[in-house]
Amino acid sequence: MVILGVTGSIMEFEPELDRLLHPELSYITPEGRALSLSEIGDAASRRFSGEPVVAYLPSLSPNLSSQVVLPSGIAFVNQHTGEVLGMRTRGPTFLGYMRELHVRLAGGSFGRKIMKLSGIAMFLSVASGLYLWWPIKQVRVRGKWGTRRLWFDLHNAVGIVSVLPLAILAATGTVIGFEDQLGPLIYKLTRSSPIHVTRSVPPEPAPGAIAMTPDEAVAIARAHMPGAIPYRVQMPKYGGLYVIALLNPTERIAGDENVVALDPYDGHVVSLSRSSELSRGDRILAANEAIHTGSILGMPSRIVVWLASTMVVVQAWSGLFMWRSGNRAKLAASRPVETRRGVS
Protein backbone atom coordinates (compact mmCIF):
# COMPACT_ATOMS: atom_id res chain seq x y z
CA MET A 1 0.00 0.00 0.00
CA VAL A 2 2.95 2.31 0.68
CA ILE A 3 4.20 1.57 -2.84
CA LEU A 4 0.74 2.41 -4.21
CA GLY A 5 0.79 5.71 -2.30
CA VAL A 6 4.33 6.77 -3.22
CA THR A 7 4.07 5.82 -6.89
CA GLY A 8 0.52 7.22 -7.14
CA SER A 9 1.64 10.60 -5.79
CA ILE A 10 4.52 10.69 -8.31
CA MET A 11 2.28 9.61 -11.19
CA GLU A 12 -0.24 12.30 -10.36
CA PHE A 13 2.14 14.94 -11.73
CA GLU A 14 3.95 12.71 -14.20
CA PRO A 15 3.67 15.03 -17.26
CA GLU A 16 4.91 18.01 -15.24
CA LEU A 17 7.75 15.98 -13.66
CA ASP A 18 8.72 14.57 -17.05
CA ARG A 19 9.05 18.10 -18.43
CA LEU A 20 11.04 19.20 -15.37
CA LEU A 21 13.43 16.29 -15.96
CA HIS A 22 13.85 17.33 -19.63
CA PRO A 23 13.51 21.12 -19.59
CA GLU A 24 15.78 21.66 -22.60
CA LEU A 25 13.47 19.52 -24.75
CA SER A 26 10.15 20.66 -23.32
CA TYR A 27 10.04 24.41 -22.76
CA ILE A 28 10.22 27.03 -25.52
CA THR A 29 9.61 30.76 -25.83
CA PRO A 30 6.55 31.53 -27.95
CA GLU A 31 7.47 33.74 -30.92
CA GLY A 32 5.54 34.39 -34.13
CA ARG A 33 3.17 31.94 -35.76
CA ALA A 34 3.40 28.20 -35.28
CA LEU A 35 4.80 26.22 -38.22
CA SER A 36 2.69 23.65 -40.05
CA LEU A 37 3.00 19.98 -39.11
CA SER A 38 4.71 19.26 -42.45
CA GLU A 39 7.35 21.90 -41.72
CA ILE A 40 7.88 20.55 -38.19
CA GLY A 41 8.13 16.97 -39.50
CA ASP A 42 10.55 17.96 -42.27
CA ALA A 43 12.82 19.68 -39.72
CA ALA A 44 12.89 16.57 -37.51
CA SER A 45 13.37 14.19 -40.43
CA ARG A 46 16.25 16.28 -41.87
CA ARG A 47 18.01 16.33 -38.50
CA PHE A 48 17.79 12.54 -38.06
CA SER A 49 19.07 11.10 -41.34
CA GLY A 50 15.81 11.40 -43.27
CA GLU A 51 13.86 9.09 -40.97
CA PRO A 52 10.16 8.91 -41.87
CA VAL A 53 7.62 10.51 -39.54
CA VAL A 54 5.55 7.89 -37.69
CA ALA A 55 3.29 10.34 -35.85
CA TYR A 56 3.03 13.92 -34.65
CA LEU A 57 2.24 14.92 -31.07
CA PRO A 58 1.33 18.59 -31.58
CA SER A 59 1.93 20.99 -28.70
CA LEU A 60 -1.10 21.84 -26.57
CA SER A 61 0.50 25.03 -25.22
CA PRO A 62 2.51 27.81 -26.94
CA ASN A 63 5.38 27.44 -24.45
CA LEU A 64 5.72 23.66 -24.86
CA SER A 65 7.50 22.04 -27.80
CA SER A 66 5.89 19.75 -30.38
CA GLN A 67 6.98 16.13 -30.65
CA VAL A 68 7.63 14.09 -33.77
CA VAL A 69 7.68 10.31 -33.44
CA LEU A 70 10.41 8.68 -35.56
CA PRO A 71 11.40 4.99 -35.70
CA SER A 72 14.52 5.71 -33.61
CA GLY A 73 12.83 7.88 -30.95
CA ILE A 74 10.83 11.02 -30.25
CA ALA A 75 12.19 14.31 -31.63
CA PHE A 76 11.31 17.56 -29.88
CA VAL A 77 10.84 20.58 -32.14
CA ASN A 78 10.22 24.26 -31.41
CA GLN A 79 7.05 24.76 -33.48
CA HIS A 80 7.71 28.51 -33.76
CA THR A 81 11.25 28.39 -35.16
CA GLY A 82 11.61 24.84 -36.48
CA GLU A 83 14.64 24.29 -34.23
CA VAL A 84 15.09 20.63 -33.34
CA LEU A 85 15.72 20.59 -29.60
CA GLY A 86 16.84 16.97 -29.38
CA MET A 87 15.61 13.41 -29.23
CA ARG A 88 14.57 10.93 -26.57
CA THR A 89 15.24 7.32 -27.46
CA ARG A 90 12.93 4.58 -26.27
CA GLY A 91 13.70 2.77 -23.03
CA PRO A 92 12.84 2.63 -19.34
CA THR A 93 13.00 5.79 -17.24
CA PHE A 94 12.42 6.59 -13.56
CA LEU A 95 8.85 7.74 -14.20
CA GLY A 96 8.12 4.71 -16.35
CA TYR A 97 9.44 2.50 -13.55
CA MET A 98 7.14 4.25 -11.05
CA ARG A 99 4.17 3.42 -13.30
CA GLU A 100 5.33 -0.19 -13.60
CA LEU A 101 5.56 -0.41 -9.79
CA HIS A 102 2.09 1.10 -9.37
CA VAL A 103 0.42 -1.18 -11.90
CA ARG A 104 2.31 -4.48 -11.59
CA LEU A 105 4.97 -4.03 -8.91
CA ALA A 106 7.47 -4.13 -11.79
CA GLY A 107 7.11 -7.89 -11.50
CA GLY A 108 5.03 -9.22 -14.39
CA SER A 109 1.88 -11.28 -13.84
CA PHE A 110 2.60 -12.06 -10.18
CA GLY A 111 3.20 -8.39 -9.38
CA ARG A 112 0.02 -7.46 -11.25
CA LYS A 113 -2.02 -9.83 -9.05
CA ILE A 114 -0.46 -8.40 -5.88
CA MET A 115 -1.23 -4.81 -6.88
CA LYS A 116 -4.81 -5.66 -7.84
CA LEU A 117 -5.34 -7.23 -4.41
CA SER A 118 -3.59 -4.29 -2.74
CA GLY A 119 -6.46 -2.06 -3.85
CA ILE A 120 -8.91 -4.28 -1.96
CA ALA A 121 -6.55 -4.40 1.03
CA MET A 122 -6.37 -0.62 1.07
CA PHE A 123 -10.15 -0.30 0.99
CA LEU A 124 -10.50 -2.74 3.91
CA SER A 125 -7.75 -0.90 5.80
CA VAL A 126 -9.54 2.44 5.36
CA ALA A 127 -12.86 0.88 6.47
CA SER A 128 -11.29 -0.72 9.56
CA GLY A 129 -9.53 2.57 10.39
CA LEU A 130 -12.85 4.41 10.31
CA TYR A 131 -14.41 1.72 12.53
CA LEU A 132 -11.60 2.14 15.10
CA TRP A 133 -11.71 5.94 14.91
CA TRP A 134 -15.48 6.25 15.35
CA PRO A 135 -15.70 5.64 19.18
CA ILE A 136 -12.92 8.12 20.00
CA LYS A 137 -13.50 10.71 17.23
CA GLN A 138 -9.98 12.09 17.74
CA VAL A 139 -9.10 14.92 15.32
CA ARG A 140 -6.60 17.15 17.17
CA VAL A 141 -2.88 16.36 17.48
CA ARG A 142 -1.85 16.92 21.12
CA GLY A 143 0.91 14.44 21.81
CA LYS A 144 4.51 15.60 22.30
CA TRP A 145 7.22 14.90 19.71
CA GLY A 146 8.58 11.35 19.92
CA THR A 147 5.78 10.00 22.09
CA ARG A 148 3.34 7.25 21.15
CA ARG A 149 0.55 9.73 21.77
CA LEU A 150 1.81 11.98 18.96
CA TRP A 151 1.78 9.12 16.44
CA PHE A 152 -1.63 8.00 17.69
CA ASP A 153 -3.09 11.51 17.31
CA LEU A 154 -1.44 11.99 13.92
CA HIS A 155 -2.70 8.62 12.69
CA ASN A 156 -6.25 9.51 13.76
CA ALA A 157 -6.23 13.07 12.45
CA VAL A 158 -4.68 12.28 9.06
CA GLY A 159 -6.80 9.16 8.78
CA ILE A 160 -10.12 10.92 9.24
CA VAL A 161 -9.19 13.81 6.94
CA SER A 162 -8.13 11.45 4.14
CA VAL A 163 -10.65 8.65 4.70
CA LEU A 164 -13.03 9.67 1.92
CA PRO A 165 -10.47 10.35 -0.86
CA LEU A 166 -8.51 7.21 0.11
CA ALA A 167 -11.65 5.05 0.06
CA ILE A 168 -12.54 6.49 -3.37
CA LEU A 169 -8.99 5.93 -4.67
CA ALA A 170 -8.96 2.34 -3.38
CA ALA A 171 -12.41 1.59 -4.83
CA THR A 172 -11.74 3.17 -8.24
CA GLY A 173 -8.30 1.52 -8.39
CA THR A 174 -9.88 -1.85 -7.65
CA VAL A 175 -12.41 -1.33 -10.45
CA ILE A 176 -9.52 -0.53 -12.85
CA GLY A 177 -7.58 -3.58 -11.67
CA PHE A 178 -10.55 -5.92 -12.02
CA GLU A 179 -12.03 -4.27 -15.13
CA ASP A 180 -12.06 -7.59 -17.00
CA GLN A 181 -14.38 -9.03 -14.34
CA LEU A 182 -16.36 -5.89 -13.40
CA GLY A 183 -16.66 -4.42 -16.92
CA PRO A 184 -19.16 -7.02 -18.20
CA LEU A 185 -21.24 -6.51 -15.03
CA ILE A 186 -21.30 -2.73 -15.56
CA TYR A 187 -22.35 -3.14 -19.20
CA LYS A 188 -25.06 -5.60 -18.14
CA LEU A 189 -26.41 -3.28 -15.43
CA THR A 190 -26.42 -0.29 -17.79
CA ARG A 191 -27.79 -2.37 -20.69
CA SER A 192 -25.02 -1.13 -22.93
CA SER A 193 -21.99 -2.53 -24.68
CA PRO A 194 -18.49 -1.27 -25.33
CA ILE A 195 -18.09 0.87 -28.44
CA HIS A 196 -15.91 -0.91 -30.98
CA VAL A 197 -14.57 1.19 -33.81
CA THR A 198 -14.23 -0.87 -36.97
CA ARG A 199 -12.12 0.44 -39.80
CA SER A 200 -12.27 -0.96 -43.29
CA VAL A 201 -9.08 -1.78 -45.12
CA PRO A 202 -8.03 1.32 -47.07
CA PRO A 203 -8.34 0.79 -50.82
CA GLU A 204 -5.27 0.72 -53.02
CA PRO A 205 -4.57 4.30 -54.20
CA ALA A 206 -4.99 5.08 -57.90
CA PRO A 207 -1.72 5.15 -59.85
CA GLY A 208 -0.03 8.50 -59.33
CA ALA A 209 -2.32 9.47 -56.45
CA ILE A 210 -0.71 11.83 -53.96
CA ALA A 211 -1.46 11.53 -50.25
CA MET A 212 -2.70 14.67 -48.54
CA THR A 213 -0.49 16.49 -46.05
CA PRO A 214 -0.96 15.99 -42.28
CA ASP A 215 -2.16 19.60 -42.04
CA GLU A 216 -4.91 18.93 -44.59
CA ALA A 217 -5.89 15.77 -42.69
CA VAL A 218 -6.04 17.70 -39.41
CA ALA A 219 -8.22 20.41 -41.03
CA ILE A 220 -10.75 17.73 -42.12
CA ALA A 221 -10.71 16.13 -38.65
CA ARG A 222 -11.28 19.51 -36.95
CA ALA A 223 -14.20 20.23 -39.24
CA HIS A 224 -15.85 17.07 -37.88
CA MET A 225 -15.00 17.93 -34.26
CA PRO A 226 -15.48 21.69 -33.79
CA GLY A 227 -13.66 23.05 -30.76
CA ALA A 228 -11.50 19.94 -30.29
CA ILE A 229 -7.70 20.21 -30.30
CA PRO A 230 -5.56 17.62 -32.14
CA TYR A 231 -2.97 16.01 -29.87
CA ARG A 232 -1.86 13.06 -31.99
CA VAL A 233 -1.61 12.53 -35.74
CA GLN A 234 -0.65 9.06 -36.98
CA MET A 235 0.81 9.01 -40.49
CA PRO A 236 -0.77 6.70 -43.10
CA LYS A 237 2.45 4.80 -43.78
CA TYR A 238 2.15 3.64 -40.19
CA GLY A 239 -1.28 2.06 -40.00
CA GLY A 240 -2.68 2.70 -43.48
CA LEU A 241 -4.80 5.75 -42.60
CA TYR A 242 -4.44 9.18 -41.11
CA VAL A 243 -5.63 8.69 -37.51
CA ILE A 244 -6.14 11.96 -35.67
CA ALA A 245 -6.86 12.00 -31.92
CA LEU A 246 -8.43 15.18 -30.56
CA LEU A 247 -8.96 16.57 -27.09
CA ASN A 248 -12.30 18.12 -26.23
CA PRO A 249 -11.45 20.53 -23.39
CA THR A 250 -15.10 20.83 -22.34
CA GLU A 251 -15.44 17.07 -21.69
CA ARG A 252 -14.13 16.10 -18.26
CA ILE A 253 -14.72 12.40 -18.84
CA ALA A 254 -12.85 10.74 -21.71
CA GLY A 255 -12.34 14.15 -23.35
CA ASP A 256 -9.32 12.72 -25.16
CA GLU A 257 -11.28 9.87 -26.75
CA ASN A 258 -12.18 11.65 -29.98
CA VAL A 259 -10.67 9.93 -32.99
CA VAL A 260 -11.07 10.55 -36.73
CA ALA A 261 -9.57 8.11 -39.26
CA LEU A 262 -9.19 9.38 -42.84
CA ASP A 263 -8.36 7.89 -46.19
CA PRO A 264 -5.04 9.62 -46.97
CA TYR A 265 -5.83 10.01 -50.68
CA ASP A 266 -9.44 11.16 -50.99
CA GLY A 267 -9.84 12.42 -47.40
CA HIS A 268 -13.10 10.63 -46.70
CA VAL A 269 -13.77 9.72 -43.08
CA VAL A 270 -13.27 5.98 -42.55
CA SER A 271 -14.26 6.05 -38.88
CA LEU A 272 -15.22 8.66 -36.34
CA SER A 273 -15.66 8.25 -32.60
CA ARG A 274 -16.67 11.01 -30.22
CA SER A 275 -16.26 11.02 -26.44
CA SER A 276 -19.80 12.39 -26.18
CA GLU A 277 -21.15 9.27 -27.90
CA LEU A 278 -19.67 6.69 -25.54
CA SER A 279 -22.05 4.02 -24.28
CA ARG A 280 -23.28 4.25 -20.67
CA GLY A 281 -20.95 1.44 -19.60
CA ASP A 282 -17.97 3.03 -21.36
CA ARG A 283 -18.81 6.34 -19.69
CA ILE A 284 -18.94 4.78 -16.20
CA LEU A 285 -15.57 3.09 -16.71
CA ALA A 286 -14.08 6.30 -18.12
CA ALA A 287 -15.51 8.31 -15.18
CA ASN A 288 -14.03 5.77 -12.75
CA GLU A 289 -10.61 6.24 -14.33
CA ALA A 290 -10.98 10.05 -14.37
CA ILE A 291 -11.79 9.99 -10.64
CA HIS A 292 -8.85 7.69 -9.88
CA THR A 293 -6.36 9.82 -11.81
CA GLY A 294 -7.85 13.08 -10.55
CA SER A 295 -8.46 14.42 -14.05
CA ILE A 296 -12.22 14.65 -13.45
CA LEU A 297 -12.12 18.21 -12.05
CA GLY A 298 -8.74 19.26 -13.37
CA MET A 299 -6.02 20.63 -11.11
CA PRO A 300 -8.09 20.79 -7.86
CA SER A 301 -8.95 17.08 -8.00
CA ARG A 302 -5.39 16.21 -9.04
CA ILE A 303 -4.11 17.97 -5.90
CA VAL A 304 -6.64 16.07 -3.75
CA VAL A 305 -5.50 12.75 -5.28
CA TRP A 306 -1.84 13.70 -4.77
CA LEU A 307 -2.48 14.64 -1.11
CA ALA A 308 -4.46 11.47 -0.45
CA SER A 309 -1.71 9.33 -2.03
CA THR A 310 0.88 11.06 0.15
CA MET A 311 -1.30 10.49 3.23
CA VAL A 312 -1.00 6.72 2.70
CA VAL A 313 2.70 7.07 3.47
CA VAL A 314 2.00 9.22 6.55
CA GLN A 315 -0.52 6.66 7.79
CA ALA A 316 1.90 3.77 7.28
CA TRP A 317 4.69 5.71 9.02
CA SER A 318 2.58 6.79 12.00
CA GLY A 319 1.06 3.30 12.27
CA LEU A 320 4.51 1.76 12.33
CA PHE A 321 5.66 4.12 15.12
CA MET A 322 2.49 3.41 17.12
CA TRP A 323 3.14 -0.30 16.79
CA ARG A 324 6.81 0.08 17.78
CA SER A 325 5.98 2.33 20.74
CA GLY A 326 3.27 -0.09 21.84
CA ASN A 327 5.68 -3.02 21.69
CA ARG A 328 8.28 -1.09 23.72
CA ALA A 329 5.67 -0.18 26.33
CA LYS A 330 4.55 -3.80 26.57
CA LEU A 331 8.17 -4.93 26.84
CA ALA A 332 8.90 -2.40 29.58
CA ALA A 333 5.73 -3.39 31.46
CA SER A 334 6.68 -7.08 31.28
CA ARG A 335 10.15 -6.54 32.86
CA PRO A 336 10.63 -7.02 36.65
CA VAL A 337 10.53 -3.79 38.68
CA GLU A 338 14.22 -4.04 39.53
CA THR A 339 15.19 -4.28 35.89
CA ARG A 340 13.04 -1.27 35.03
CA ARG A 341 14.88 0.70 37.78
CA GLY A 342 18.22 -0.34 36.31
CA VAL A 343 19.13 -2.76 39.16
CA SER A 344 20.47 -6.03 37.85
Added chain:
Amino acid sequence: MKKAIAVVLLLAMHAMAVDLSGKWSGSFKADGADHDVPQLFIFKQVGNKLTGSGGPDQSEQYPIEDGQIDGDRVKFAITTGEWRFTYSLRAIDANLTGDLELKSVDNRRTAKVNLRRAQ
Protein backbone atom coordinates in the same frame (compact mmCIF):
# COMPACT_ATOMS: atom_id res chain seq x y z
CA MET B 1 34.71 -35.28 -53.00
CA LYS B 2 32.59 -36.17 -49.95
CA LYS B 3 33.20 -32.71 -48.53
CA ALA B 4 32.12 -31.10 -51.77
CA ILE B 5 28.91 -33.16 -51.82
CA ALA B 6 28.19 -32.21 -48.19
CA VAL B 7 28.68 -28.51 -48.98
CA VAL B 8 26.40 -28.77 -52.04
CA LEU B 9 23.76 -30.59 -49.95
CA LEU B 10 23.93 -27.97 -47.22
CA LEU B 11 23.59 -25.16 -49.74
CA ALA B 12 20.66 -26.95 -51.38
CA MET B 13 18.97 -27.43 -47.99
CA HIS B 14 19.48 -23.76 -47.21
CA ALA B 15 17.98 -22.78 -50.56
CA MET B 16 15.00 -25.06 -49.87
CA ALA B 17 14.43 -23.49 -46.44
CA VAL B 18 10.85 -22.41 -45.82
CA ASP B 19 9.95 -19.14 -47.51
CA LEU B 20 8.26 -16.95 -44.91
CA SER B 21 6.38 -14.93 -47.54
CA GLY B 22 2.65 -14.82 -46.86
CA LYS B 23 0.25 -14.13 -44.00
CA TRP B 24 1.06 -15.10 -40.43
CA SER B 25 -1.29 -14.62 -37.50
CA GLY B 26 -1.14 -15.13 -33.75
CA SER B 27 -1.04 -13.08 -30.58
CA PHE B 28 1.11 -11.95 -27.70
CA LYS B 29 0.50 -11.08 -24.08
CA ALA B 30 2.99 -8.71 -22.49
CA ASP B 31 4.34 -9.88 -19.14
CA GLY B 32 1.89 -8.67 -16.49
CA ALA B 33 -0.73 -7.54 -19.01
CA ASP B 34 -4.41 -8.43 -18.73
CA HIS B 35 -5.12 -9.02 -22.42
CA ASP B 36 -3.85 -10.88 -25.45
CA VAL B 37 -3.01 -8.65 -28.40
CA PRO B 38 -3.79 -10.08 -31.86
CA GLN B 39 -1.11 -10.06 -34.52
CA LEU B 40 -1.27 -10.29 -38.31
CA PHE B 41 1.83 -10.11 -40.50
CA ILE B 42 2.09 -10.01 -44.27
CA PHE B 43 5.70 -11.01 -44.96
CA LYS B 44 7.67 -10.70 -48.17
CA GLN B 45 10.96 -12.59 -48.16
CA VAL B 46 13.68 -11.87 -50.70
CA GLY B 47 16.83 -13.83 -49.90
CA ASN B 48 17.62 -13.17 -46.27
CA LYS B 49 15.72 -9.88 -46.21
CA LEU B 50 12.24 -9.65 -44.75
CA THR B 51 9.86 -6.83 -45.65
CA GLY B 52 6.10 -6.39 -45.62
CA SER B 53 3.84 -5.19 -42.84
CA GLY B 54 2.38 -6.18 -39.50
CA GLY B 55 -0.14 -5.03 -36.91
CA PRO B 56 -3.15 -6.15 -34.93
CA ASP B 57 -5.34 -6.83 -37.99
CA GLN B 58 -5.70 -6.34 -41.73
CA SER B 59 -6.93 -2.76 -41.42
CA GLU B 60 -4.02 -1.56 -39.26
CA GLN B 61 -0.66 -2.48 -40.74
CA TYR B 62 2.77 -0.99 -40.03
CA PRO B 63 5.86 -1.46 -42.22
CA ILE B 64 8.39 -4.14 -41.27
CA GLU B 65 11.72 -2.53 -40.42
CA ASP B 66 15.21 -4.08 -40.24
CA GLY B 67 13.90 -7.53 -41.30
CA GLN B 68 16.66 -10.15 -41.30
CA ILE B 69 16.58 -13.94 -41.71
CA ASP B 70 19.56 -16.01 -40.61
CA GLY B 71 18.89 -19.73 -40.91
CA ASP B 72 15.86 -20.38 -38.71
CA ARG B 73 16.29 -17.06 -36.89
CA VAL B 74 14.02 -14.17 -37.87
CA LYS B 75 14.45 -10.62 -36.60
CA PHE B 76 12.42 -7.55 -37.45
CA ALA B 77 10.77 -4.50 -35.88
CA ILE B 78 7.66 -2.38 -36.32
CA THR B 79 7.00 1.11 -35.00
CA THR B 80 3.34 1.70 -34.18
CA GLY B 81 3.75 5.17 -32.77
CA GLU B 82 5.25 5.75 -29.34
CA TRP B 83 5.94 1.99 -29.09
CA ARG B 84 8.55 0.08 -31.04
CA PHE B 85 8.14 -3.71 -31.21
CA THR B 86 11.30 -5.74 -31.80
CA TYR B 87 10.78 -9.44 -32.61
CA SER B 88 13.38 -12.23 -32.25
CA LEU B 89 11.72 -15.38 -33.54
CA ARG B 90 12.64 -18.90 -34.61
CA ALA B 91 10.97 -20.85 -37.38
CA ILE B 92 9.97 -24.17 -35.84
CA ASP B 93 7.82 -26.46 -37.97
CA ALA B 94 4.95 -24.26 -39.18
CA ASN B 95 5.34 -21.73 -36.37
CA LEU B 96 7.33 -18.61 -35.69
CA THR B 97 7.89 -18.40 -31.96
CA GLY B 98 10.09 -16.30 -29.74
CA ASP B 99 10.48 -13.07 -27.87
CA LEU B 100 9.08 -9.60 -28.33
CA GLU B 101 10.52 -6.48 -26.76
CA LEU B 102 8.22 -3.46 -26.51
CA LYS B 103 9.84 -0.10 -25.89
CA SER B 104 8.26 3.31 -25.43
CA VAL B 105 9.93 6.56 -24.52
CA ASP B 106 9.76 5.66 -20.81
CA ASN B 107 9.10 1.94 -20.59
CA ARG B 108 10.29 -1.48 -21.69
CA ARG B 109 8.25 -4.66 -21.59
CA THR B 110 8.64 -8.19 -22.90
CA ALA B 111 6.30 -10.81 -24.29
CA LYS B 112 6.27 -14.27 -25.86
CA VAL B 113 4.94 -14.48 -29.39
CA ASN B 114 3.62 -17.39 -31.39
CA LEU B 115 2.65 -16.96 -35.05
CA ARG B 116 1.18 -19.53 -37.43
CA ARG B 117 0.80 -19.31 -41.15
CA ALA B 118 -2.68 -17.95 -41.86
CA GLN B 119 -4.87 -19.48 -44.58
